[in-house]
Amino acid sequence: MLKQFAESTAPKTKGLRTLYNLVRKLGPVRINTLTELTGYKHVTCTRLLDELVQEGLIYDSGIGASSGGRKPMMYVIKPDAFYLIGTEITSLYTTVLLLDLNLDIIASKKLKMAAHCTGEFTLNFVTQSVDELLASHNIQKDKLLGIGVGFIEPIDKERGVLLNPHLFPAGGWQDLNIIEYLQQKNTVSVFFDNGTNLAALAEYRKHYWKETDNLVFVSSDTEIRCGTISHGKLVNNNSGMDDAFGHTIIDMHGRRCLCGAYGCLQAYSSLPAIHDEVVRQIKRGRSSSISEIIKDAEEIDLHHVLSALEEKDPLCVEVTKDAAYYFGIGLSNLIYLLRPEIVICGGTLVPQSLFYEIAADTAQNRLKQFPNSHVQILKSTGAYNIVAQGAGCLVLDHFTEEK
Template identity: 65%
Template sequence: MLKKFEELTSPKAKNLKLLYSLVRKHGPIKINTLTELTGFKHVTCARLLDELVEEGLIHDSGIGKSSGGRKPLMYVVKPDAYYLVGVEITSLFTTVLLLDLTLHIVGMEKLKMDTACTGEHTLNFITRCVDELLVKNNIQKEKLLGIGIGMLDTFDPEKGTIQDPQSFPALGWNINIVEELERKNNTKVFLGNGTDLAALAEYRLNYWKETDNLIFVSSDIEIRCSAIFQGRLVRNNAAFGHTIIDIHGRRCTCGSYGCLQGYSSLTAIRNEVIRLLKRGKSSILQKEEIEEIDFHHILHAIEHKDPLCLEVVKDAAYYFGIALSNLIFMMRPEIVVFGGTLVPKPLFFEEAAKTALMRDTSRTVQINKSTSAYNIVAQGAGCMVLDYFTEEPLV
C-alpha cells in the first residue's frame, strides 16, 4: 500500500497517509491521541488504523500502560514493511546504505574514490551493492521503495548530472545519474542536496519529537548549512561558507576576501598544511611528495594526532566557531547539529563548539555532534524516498 500512497488521491487515501505519518512521527502512540491530532471520530480512526495494520504497515508495540483495565494499543510503524537505499556520492567516498523504514542501517558498502571511479564504474558499484545487500538480507526486490542519492557537489536536477566534477579523481561524470540508476535497478531514484538531506535525517532520526527548529552545519571540501524551521526545510547550503570572518583575509574562490571557506574547509586546511610544510615545519606528512598530498593524507595525519595538522585544525575550528556564533545569533535555533568529515576526527568539533558557545550570551542553544557523520547524508537520501510516499514536501 505504501507505494500506492503516491497515486491515490481520494479523501480516504489522504487520511491513511496522514495517520501513517503521525504514527511514524509520534509512535508509540495510542488511538485517543491520534483522534485528538486528526479530529477524526474514534470509530473512523479505528477503522483506518485497522486497515494500516492489515496492510502490514503499522503494528502494536505492546508497550501500552494499563490504568487498571485492558492495555491500550500503542501503534508504531512496521520497519520491515519496505526498505530504502540511501547513497552519498562524494569525491572521497561513495556510501551505499540499505535502510528500513525507521532509517536503521541494515547493510552498508563503501567505495573509496580513486582514478578508476568513473561515473559508470561508480553507478555499477551502486547497482551491484543494491542487489547484494537485498540478497544478503533475504529481502525481495519488490520491497524496495526506491533509491535516494545525496550529492554535496552542485548538480543539475533536470539533467541529473554533476555540474562541475573537477574534484573527482576520475573523468566520465557527464552522465544522468537518475536515469542510469532507474534503468539499472528498475525502481524510483531521487537526487537531492547532501546538506539538506543530512539536516532532514538528523531531524527525522533524533529531533522530530523534541523541536521543529534546528540548524545543520558541516565542514568538508566546502562549508555548508541547512535548517529546519517550523518543521520545514530552509535551503541555505553554500552561503554559510562565504560568511566574512576577516575583511582583510585570504582571497576566496568566489572573488571576495576573508570567507570562512578559505579558513575552515578541508581545502583550506590542506592548503595551509602544504604551506607550512614548504616552510620546513615538522610533520608525519614530510615523507610524502608535497604537491601529491591529498585529503586522505590529511585526514590520516589528523587521526594520528600529527602536531602540525592539529595546529592547523585548531585554527580552522576557531574561525568556524566564530562564524557559527554569528549564525546562531541571527537564526536562534534550539539545536545545532554538527556534521561533516572533520567531526569524528580529533579537535575540530570540540574547538568550534567551545568558541561558538563562549560567544552565545543566551546559552540556550544545544550544539551536538551528528549521530552518524559518515552516513547521515545517505540516511537522509533514504529518508527522501520515504518522504516522497508519505509526507508533504518539506519546501
C-alpha cells in the first residue's frame, strides 16, 4: 500500500496517506489527536487506521497510560514494513546505508575514494552493496522502497548528473546519468538531491519536527553549504547556488577564493582551505607529524590532514581552530538573514578538534546583541551518516508526503 500512496489520487488513499504521515510524525499518538488534526469523524478515522494496521504499516505500541479503564491505543509506524537505501557519494568516501522507515541504520558499507573509483566503479559498488545488505538481513527486493543518493558537489537534478565533478580522484563522472544507471542496475526507484539539503531533511525528520518547523543545517566539508527547512518543508531551488553560503564574504581584502572573489568563507573554513594552509605552513618550516610521513609537501592530501587532526597534530589543530573562528562569523551572518530557531552543524570537520565548539561560541557571542533570539546551535547527531540517512528519507517522503 505504501507504494500506492504516490500513484493514486483517490480520496481514500489521500486519507490513508495523511494519517500515516501524522502517525509517522507524532507517534505514539492517540486516535483522538488524529481526529482533531484531520477533522475526520471518529468512525472514519478508526476505519482508515484499521486498514493501515491490516496492511502492516502501523500498529498499537501498547504504551498508552490507562486512567482506570482500557489502555488507549497509541499508534506508531511499523519500521520494518519496508526498507530504504540511503547513499552519499563524495570525493572522500561513498557511504551506503540500509535503513528502516524510522531512518535508523541497520547496516552500512563504505568505500574510500581513490584513483580507481571512476563513476561506473562507484555506482557498481553501490549496487553491489545494496544486494549484499539486503541478502545479509534476509530482506526481499520487493521490500525495498527505493534508493536515495546525495552529493555535496553541484548537481543537475533534471538530468541526474554532476555539474562539476572536478574534486573526484577519478574520472568517468561527466554526463554520467546517475539516476538512470542505478535504476537499470537495481530495478527500483532512485532519487537524487544535494547532500546538505538531505542532511537538513534527516535532522528535521529524525529529531526536530515535533519541536520546530524552521531549521538550518550547515556543513563544512570540501565545500561549505547550507540546507534550510522552512515551515516544515525543504527549501529547494534550481538556481545552481547550492554552495552560496561558502561564498559569502567575511573579509573583502582577504584570501582569494577559487571562485575569483576575495575573502569568501570557503577560502578560510573548508577542508581544502585547511589543507592548503597546513601545506603553506609546512613549506615555511613549521613542524608537523605529516612531514614525518610525507616528505614532499605537494603530496599531502586531505586524508593526511584529517588523520593528523584525529591524532591532535599541533599545527593541524591550530589551523583548524582559526578556520572554526571564521566559520562562526559566517554562521552568525547566516542566522541574521534566515532567523532559524535551530542551527545544526555537520560535515567532516564538525567532529574534529574543537571545530564545532569554537564556531558555535563565536556565532553565539556575535548574537548577544539580540538577547531574545534564543537560537540553538547544535552538533549533528548523525556525524558522517546524516546525508545518507537524508537520502533514504527522500525516498520515503516521495511515497508519503503531500505533493
